[in-house]
Amino acid sequence: MELRPYQKEATAAVFHEWQEGRGKTLLIQATGTGKTVVFSNIVQQFLNNQKGRALILAHRDELLQQASDKLQAVTGIVPQFEKAQFTAVDSDADVVIGSVQTLTQDRRLNAYPVNAFDLIVVDEAHHCLSESYQKVLGYFNGAHVLGVTATPDRADKKDMLSYFDSVAYEYSMLQGVRDGYLSPLKALMIPLNIDISSVKVSCGDYVASDLGNALEPYLEQIAEEMTKYCMKRKTVVFMPLVAISQSFCELLNTKGFRAVEVNGQSEDRKERLQAFEDGKYNVIVNSMLLVEGWDCPSVDCLVNLRPTKSRALYTQIVGRILRLSPETGKKDALILDFLWMTQKLSLCRPSCIVAKDEAHAKKIDEMVENAALLDDESVDILDAEEQAEKDIIQERKESLAKELQAQRRKKAKLVDPLQFVFSINENLDDYEPEAKWEFEKPSPKQLALLEKFNINPDDIDTRGKATRLIDVLMRRAHEGLSTAKQIRLLERYGFSEVGTWTMKEAGEMITRIADNCWMVPFDIVPSQYSPNRQ
Structure with a gap:
């Protein structure tokens, strides 16, 4: 199997971390981008190189x-299972696939010597901090350890780095959509006010039983809304409880859908999933069963x-609809986003898939809501993210301009x-710490060096960000480009793009201005001036 470019990069990055002595490393790869393919390839290469298990x-x-x-399929390696009635203790198989529930049993775990394995791959590694x-x-x-997970948020990543030594490689859902390896993602706001403000929160998330009670009065309306958008799509519905999942499935069938429900107790679960994949049903309803380990590329609509x-x-839930399926005519993936009424913060919406922070998410949410109010049109999430980025950059520039205008009379020593x-x-702004040391406070030496470059270090809050800024400053000094102090001075006179000038060019212009009683010579228009064109 020929690996995609990012899969090759991920493989190389993991081995690099191990070679550098970081024995426990993390691979973050979005749902639907073939992380199982990648770690299968890594296992094969590791065994070929190390001759281990x-x-x-x-x-x-x-x-x-x-x-x-x-x-x-990827390597031809035939593994043995360590789960339930199956054991690989006496097997000479190079790869063992083990259930964590089975291996936590002392009898099963102690049957293996502590050095039985040279490599451990933890699938869905966000669970790895559990006991x-x-x-x-x-x-x-x-053993070397490779943790593999879909894109977590920043807090999850920080938690996992309490165990893992590093993040070897990250390939986001947004990048997968951009590169064409995941389906275009669209969102449609359904302005149905579902009030969940009274739902309790436990362990950082909404209590499932309370959600079930809060949802019940709205099921008829939700089903009606689905008839407008889902009849010609293949839809997966996620519910908080099995009982409400079953009753909603029955309701959908009365509305003309071909719906099937699946849960952990379904004896014919595999048959139902296969029937949905084969097209016998066009809606599958579940109570969070299909969040992990379920692949059906043809599904193209999500009702969460x-x-x-x-x-x-x-992210895991949305990932269920993003796989490509050109052979079935799939063109995009649609999220029906209901207007949840809640006073509690941080409710995840389609924007959180692509937004880098709350400001971006708010902009994207506004675009989705405005489109629904105007013409019931879905919004391409990637287009919305790009527009949000442009809007926020412009707002920041305007805000900065106002701030600089207000401080124009202040002669701050540092830039x-x-x-x-x-x-x-x-x-x-797009910098995110990954290694443990990057989260630390800047060192005194870094702060002193920033001041030496005439940069105010007060707003540099992490060691990683300080390192990145110092690298930029050192590179510019090595390349002979204009200094921070030169840039600030010439920008005050109205010159633009001074950051692209050399230190010599900036110095010569400052000398000319100083020689002219600190006024710009009359034959120079600062906003149009470029040393490269003179």
Whole structure:
């Protein structure tokens, strides 16, 4: 199987981390972008290089079977299972696929020597901090570890880095859509006011039982809205409880849908899933069963009736509809986004899939809502994100201009770092710390060096951001480009693009202005001046 470019990059990045001594590394790869393919390829390369043995660890039967199927398809390696009645203790298989629930049993775990495995792959690695995973990982503590997960939010990433040494590679859902490896993502706001303001929050998310009670009065209206948009699509519906999932499925069938419900107790679960995939049904309803380990590329519509505050969970849910399926005529993936009424903050909506921060998310949400109010049209989330980025950059520039205007009379000794990075067309806003040290406060040496470059370090809050800014300053000094102080001075006289000038060019212009009693020579128009054109 020929790997995609980003899959090759991910593979190389993981081995680089191991070679650099970071034995526990994390691969963050969006749902639908083939992370199982990547770690199967990594397992094969590792075994070829090390001549060792590998354990693939997961917590659900669907994930275990998926790993087995993909490993054989990609590499030809036939693994053995360590789960329930199956054991690989006496097997000479190079790869064991193990259930974490099985291996946490002392009898099953102790049957293996502590050095049984040279590599452990943790699928859905956001679960790895749990006591069960840590017991298994701690037992085989001499092995290299690769954690694989879909894109988490910043808090999840920080938590996982309490165990993992580094993030080897990250490929986001947004990048997958941009590169054409995931379906174009659209959102349509359904202005149905569903009041969940009274729903309790426990462990950081909404209580499922309360959500079920809050949803029940709206099910008839939701089903009616779905008849407008879902009849010609293949739709997955997520519900908070099995009972309400079953009753909603029955309701959809009365509306003309061919709906099927599936849950953990369904004896014919595999048959129902296959029938949906084959087209016998056009809606599948579930109570969070299909969040992980379920792939049906032809599904192209999501109705999420399990509102959540967890970006990681919401990302997993949306990921179910993003796989490509050109052979079935799939053109895009549509999220029907209901107007949840809640006083609680951080409710995840389609914007959180692509937004880098709350400001971007707010802009995207406004676009989706305005489109619904005007013409009931869906909004391409990627287009909305790009427009939000442009709007926010413009607003920040305007805000900065006002701030600089207000402070024009102040003769600050140091240059504001935000003003500097805007002037040189660099951007620190998209920087996200990944390694542990990057989250630390800037060191005294870094602060002193920033001041030496005439940069005010007060707003540089992390060691990683300080490192990135110092790298930019050092590079510019090495290349002989204009300094922060030169840029600020000449911009005050109305010159533009001074960040692209050399230090010598900027110095010569400052000398001319100083020699002219600190006035711009009359034959120079600052806004039109470019040293390259003189």
